[in-house]
Amino acid sequence: MSSNNNSRTLLVIALVVVVAGTVPATVAGQAERTGGTVVVEEGETVDSLEAFGGTVIVEGTVTGDVSAVAGDVRIEGDVEGDLEAVGGSVTVAGTVQGDVEAAGGSVTITEEGVVGGTTSIGAGTVVVDGTLEGDAEIGAETIQLGEGASIAGDLRYGGTLEGNTDAVAGTIEQDSSVGVDVAPTIQPIASWLFAAYALALNLVLGAALLALFPRFSDGVASRAASTPGRSGLVGLGVLLGVPVLLVAVALTVIGIPFSIVGAFLFALAVWLGLVYGRFAVGAWLLSLVGVGNRWLALVVGLVIGAALGLVPYVGDLLNLLVLLLGVGALAVGLFGHWRTARERDRESRGGVGPGGPTTD
Template identity: 30%
Template sequence: MLSALLATVSGPAAQAGEDGDRFAIGDDAFRAAQTVTFAEPGRADLFLGGERVSATSDISGTAHLAGRWLTLSGAVGGNAYALGQQIAVTGTVAGNATLFGQEVTVRGPVAGNLRASGSELEITGDIGGYALLAGERVALDSAISGDLALTARQVDFGPGARVAGTLTLYESTPGSLSVPASVAPAERVERRRIEQWEHDWGGPQMVSWRGALGGFVFGVLLVAGVAALIAALVPEALAAMRRRILDRPLRTLGAGFVALSAISGAGLVVALTGIGLLLTPAFFLLAALAGFFGYVVGAYAFGVALLSAAGRALPDRIGERALAAGVGALAVGVIGLVPFLGWLFVLLVLLTGLGALAIRLLPDHLLGSPRY
C-alpha cells in the first residue's frame, strides 16, 4: 500500500522533468523533481521531494525527504525525517532520525534517537539515544546507548550489536526471538506480547509544552512542504483548485461533504456483505488520506486568501505557494486552538479542500460543476 501511495504522489513528477522546481529562503532549500540531487554547501533546513532523491552535502539544520528512492549521505546537523520506499541513511545525524519506508537502511551514526518502521530494517550505525524499531525483518549490528523497543517477525543480531539500556521485545509468542548475551544480558531483556505495542507506543502520553510546540511547527512545515511538492508536480491543478475554493466556497464545501461521506459510507456498505469486512480498513485509510490532502489544499487556499487580503499578488512560483500554504496552515492551526469552534473551522477547511479535489478528479456530470 505504501508503494502504491508513493507511486501516486511521485508519478506526476515524471511529467515535471528532471529539473523540476527549486526554491530557497534564507539558508533553507526546497527541491522537487523526478530526480533530485542536492549538493549545495552551507544550507540549514532541507526539503526534498521526488521519485529519486539524493542529498550529498552537509546541512546544519533538519532534513525532510519524501519520494521513492531516498539517499541521505551528507551530515545532518539537526533531525532527519524521511518517507519513501527505499531509504538509505549513510551520513551522520546529529539529532533524531524518524524513517518510514519499505526498506530502511541506517549505516551512519545517529547521535539522538532512532525511530524506524518498514518491512526490512538494517541498522549498522551506532545510536546515541534510544531506538524504536518496527518491521518484518530487522538486522541489527550497531551499539545503542539507550533503550531498544523492537517488534519484528525475524531479528538478526550481528557481532557488533549492543544495547546499553533495556531491550524490550514485542512478540506474538513471548520467547520466540533469541537474544545473544553479547547484545544484552537476560536481566535487561523484557518480553511482551505484540498486543501491548499499541498500548505502550500508541496511547496518550504526557507531552511537554516544547514537544507540543515542536509538533505544531512540524505540522505547519509538513503542510507547506506537501503543498510545495504538489505545486511543483501539478501547478495548474493546484491553482485551479484554489480558484474553485475562493470563487465558490459553499458549493465546494458541499462537494467535500458528499465525497467524504461517500468514501466512509462505502466502507460500511461493503462491510455489510460480510466478505467486504476485509476491505473496510482500506476505505477508512482512503478517507484519512483524502482528508489530509483536502486539508493541505484547503489550508493553501486560505493562505492565498489571507495574503491577497494583505495586498500580495497571487502566487505563481513554488516558493510563493509554499509560503501561502505555510501561512494558511499556521492560521488554521491557531484558529483550531479555540475550543469547539476551532475544530469546526478546521473541519470546514478540510471539507472545502476535499471538495475541490473531488471536483477536479471526478467527471463533470457527477457533481454538476465545471473543473475550472
Template identity: 40%
Template structure:
C-alpha cells in the first residue's frame, strides 16, 4: 500500500516538487533575463513591466515597475528594492525588506517580512515558518506551522491565521483584530499559468471504501506486473521477508530514515537540486513497489500457516488484508511494519542476499522454473 500523508505533509511535498521541477525544467526551456540560475535587479536599476521569473535565486534590489511572479529557491526584496505592483511567489524561502505596492501572495518553506518592509495591500502566506514584523496596509491571512508577529508589525486590516504555534508580540498593532481559525483558504500564485490553492478544499466526498478498492486494484495490477516481469527476484524478496523478517524490517527502517536525509542534503546545493528531485521521485516509486512486496510477504506467510503456496493467492490476500487495515484502529502501524519488511527485503535482495532456506516460494508456478534467473 502507498503510505498516507497528512494534508500539510502532502502540501510540503507538492511545494518542493513545484519549486524544484520548475527550476530543473522550465528554466531550461525559457529564454531571456527572467530565467536562469540567478536573477538580479540591481540597486538603481529599473525593470519596466511585469517580471515573470524562474531561477535558483531572485534578488530585487532595484525597482520593478509592475508585478512580480516568481518561482525560485530563494527570493529577496532588499531594503532598496521596490515592486510597484503585486508579488506572487513559490519558493524555498522569501525575505521582504523593501516595498511592495500591491497584494502579496506567497507559498514557501520560510517567509520573513522584516521591520523595514511595507506592503500596500493584503498579505497571504502559506509556509512552514512565517514571520511578520513589517507594515501591511490590508488584511493578513496566514497558514503555517509556526507564526511569529514581531513588535514592529503594523496591520491595517484583520489578521487571520491557522498555525501549529503562534507568537504575537503585545506591541504589534492589528487594527482589524486577530482571529485564529481551524483552517484558512489561501489562493496561491499560479505556477506556469496554473493556479493552485492552499488550505481547505471543498469538493465531492469519495467514500473511503471506494478509495481503498481503487488502490487495491491498482496495487494488484502493479503486483502482477512485478511478479510476471521478475519472478525469480520476487521469490528472493519473499523468501527474505518471510525467513528474515526482523533483519528485513531493520534494513527497511534504516532505509526509510537515511534516504530522505541524503536527498535533503543534496537539495541544499543548487547543483544537486535536479538530482534530489529525481531521487525523491524514484524513492516514492520504490516505496510503492516495496509496499506491494510487503503485501506479497504478508500473504505468503498467512497462507503458509495453512500449508498452502500460491503467489497469486498470496498477492491477493496480502493486499486485501492491507486494504481492510485502513478501517481498523491502529491498522496504519501494521501497514507501516509491512512496508518496512518489504522495503528491507527489497534492499537485501538487490544486494544479492536470499532466505536461509533458498529462493523458492514454494511449488513452481505455471510458466516459471526453479532455475529462473534472478532479474
C-alpha cells in the first residue's frame, strides 16, 4: 500500500514539474533554462544563459554569453558576451558587446540594436537598422539595410542586398556561398526540435493522467469517441466562452486576481484537453484493429498529433478539431463528476439540500 502511495506521489511531482515547464519562467542566475517562456527581466543580472523554449527574452543584463534556441528570441537588454541564437525569428533590440551568430526564418537588428563584435547571420530575411561596430557576414534571400543602419566594418553577403548601402563604412563584397542553405535547413530542424519537445511534455502529462485517474481518463476517451459532435460543440463553447468570462471578471477590478488564477487554470485545462483528445483518437484507431491498450493509445495519439503539427494548414485544422473534442469531453466529464459528488453528498446528509428536505 505504501509503495502505491509513493508511486502516486512521484507521479504528482512529475506532473507539477511538467506544468511548471510550460508557464513563463524567470531566470534567476541559472545558466540553463527550459520552458514555454524564458525571461531575464529588466533590472535582473545573470552570469550566462543557455535557453530552449517557445520564447526567450533578455530584458535585463547577461554578463556572459547567451545561447538560445526558441521560436522567438529577443534581446532587449544587455549581453556583455557573445550571442548564439537559433529561432523562427531573432531580434536584437538591445546591446550585444561580443559577436553575434544567428540563424532563423528572420533576423532583425532594430534601430536600438548594437553589436560590438562581428556579425554572422543566415536567415530567410535579414533587416539591419541598427549599429554593427565590426565586420558582418550575412546570407539571406533578402537583406534590407534601413536608414538607421551603420556598419563600421566590411560587409560580405550572399543573396539580394537592398536599401541604404551607404551605411557600410568598409567594403561590400558579394559571395554566393555565404549562408547558402542555412535558412531552408534551420527551419525544419527547429520545427522538429519543438515538436519533439512538446511530444515529450505531452507524454509525461498523459502518463501521469492515466496512472492517477485511469477510470476518468478512459471515460473521457470513450465519451469523445461515442459523441464526437456533442463533445466538439461543448469544447468550442468552452474555448470561446471562458476567455470572455475571464475578461468580464477582470473588468470588475476586484476580480483581477481571480481572472489571473482562472487564466492559468484555463490554460492548463486546454492542455489537458489536447492530451485527452489525442488519447481518444489513439484509442479509437486502436479499437478498429481490436487493440485496447490505453498506454499504446496514448503514444499513438500523441505521435500522430505531433506529426500533424508539422503539416501546414491541414495538420493545424485537424489538431484544432482534436483539441475541441478533448476539451469538450473533459468538460462534460468534470461536470458529471461534480454532479455525482454533489448527489452523494446530499444522500449522505439524509437528502437535505440547500432548499430543505426533498422527497422522491
